[in-house]
Amino acid sequence: MFSNACEYGLKALAYIASRSIENQRVKIWDVSKYAGSPAAFTAKILGKLSKENILNSYTGPNGGFQMSPDQLRDVKVADVVRIIDGDDLLVKCIMGLDGCNADKPCPLHYQYAGIKQNINKMLTNTSIYDLAVGLNAGETMLRREVK
Amino acid sequence: MFSNACEYGLKALAYIASRSIENQRVKIWDVSKYAGSPAAFTAKILGKLSKENILNSYTGPNGGFQMSPDQLRDVKVADVVRIIDGDDLLVKCIMGLDGCNADKPCPLHYQYAGIKQNINKMLTNTSIYDLAVGLNAGETMLRREVK
DNA sequence: TTAATTTAAGACAAAATTATCTTAAATATT
DNA sequence: AATATTTAAGATAATTTTGTCTTAAATTAA
Numbered sequence: 638m639f640s641n642a643c644e645y646g647l648k649a650l651a652y653i654a655s656r657s658i659e660n661q662r663v664k665i666w667d668v669s670k671y672a673g674s675p676a677a678f679t680a681k682i683l684g685k686l687s688k689e690n691i692l693n694s695y696t697g698p699n700g701g702f703q704m705s706p707d708q709l710r711d712v713k714v715a716d717v718v719r720i721i722d723g724d725d726l727l728v729k730c731i732m733g734l735d736g737c738n739a740d741k742p743c744p745l746h747y748q749y750a751g752i753k754q755n756i757n758k759m760l761t762n763t764s765i766y767d768l769a770v771g772l773n774a775g776e777t778m779l780r781r782e783v784k
Numbered sequence: 785m786f787s788n789a790c791e792y793g794l795k796a797l798a799y800i801a802s803r804s805i806e807n808q809r810v811k812i813w814d815v816s817k818y819a820g821s822p823a824a825f826t827a828k829i830l831g832k833l834s835k836e837n838i839l840n841s842y843t844g845p846n847g848g849f850q851m852s853p854d855q856l857r858d859v860k861v862a863d864v865v866r867i868i869d870g871d872d873l874l875v876k877c878i879m880g881l882d883g884c885n886a887d888k889p890c891p892l893h894y895q896y897a898g899i900k901q902n903i904n905k906m907l908t909n910t911s912i913y914d915l916a917v918g919l920n921a922g923e924t925m926l927r928r929e930v931k
Numbered sequence: 932t933t934a935a936t937t938t939a940a941g942a943c944a945a946a947a948t949t950a951t952c953t954t955a956a957a958t959a960t961t
Numbered sequence: 962a963a964t965a966t967t968t969a970a971g972a973t974a975a976t977t978t979t980g981t982c983t984t985a986a987a988t989t990a991a
Binding site: 811812827828830831834841842843844845846847848849 | 965
């Protein structure tokens with residue numbers, strides 16, 4: 638479904654958002670620790686997302702990563718998936734048939750059509766903020782336990 | 785969703801099944817041509833599937849690939865996906881959270897639960913035969929046009 | 932201005948995936 | 962038996978993904 642990079646990116650953002658809601662800026666080691674993702678690799682992913690205005694990064698002491706209220710409000714899971722994995726998951730035919738549609742369907746087209754629609758809904762309707770609130774409420778988690 | 789290898793495998797099987805229904809055995813070049821997949825790579829995938837009794841292969845003149853009536857009846861898309869891609873798609877957490885469940889859910893758990901269930905249904909309820917009948921009826925296709 | 936902290940950027944490397952090519956084995960036909 | 966046909970198996974290679982390491986740049990504080 639998602640690539641490792643995308644999973645890391647979403648988990649990192651969920652954590653950063655959960656702290657941003659509390660007006661906290663977090664460092665890459667914190668992110669790595671709480672999201673359970675390799676620090677250097679996650680840093681590279683966050684750099685890419687930062688360039689795309691998904692979150693903000695700051696160098697120097699008191700630096701780190703943070704999401705603005707605007708970003709918390711606007712960024713959807715779909716935006717992150719598109720940046721990291723491209724839009725295959727949102728648009729591609731499940732059998733890889735180029736130009737698959739209701740007129741020229743692949744053999745799985747109709748079985749998959751509803752699922753694809755629901756995946757699109759999930760990705761476009763869920764914001765990073767939505768991922769974060771459950772974390773802060775202790776209702777959801779990013780890893781089994783924090784070392 | 786599926787790997788390239790899995791897409792090739794499913795398309796190849798759909799074509800082989802469509803010919804097997806007509807009691808025809810097909811050669812790898814035919815498969816490659818009609819499924820639009822690289823021949824040598826597809827052959828390797830079919831070799832693996834053949835070992836797992838998804839279809840039968842025959843060497844020599846009049847050789848090729850064919851599915852038996854039993855295989856046509858019994859083989860589900862899920863079987864093929866499991867052999868080629870493993871069972872991640874059927875069981876894994878969308879965020880990669882180890883041990884994600886309703887008690888310890890990842891932030892996307894509830895949004896994804898229904899989708900995951902529907903993916904499982906699609907894969908376990910659809911047989912390779914189902915993929916083939918639409919092809920023979922001219923209702924579905926495996927590639928834009930055959931060169 | 933110097934030193935410490937933190938992310939940025941890119942080189943480097945390991946592993947997985949995708950793909951091709953060559954040789955071997957099996958089978959059928961003559 | 963010899964030959965042609967076809968898949969099997971494994972070597973090889975290219976590409977992508979995953980991941981680390983080093984150095985640079987930015988920022989803060991003393």
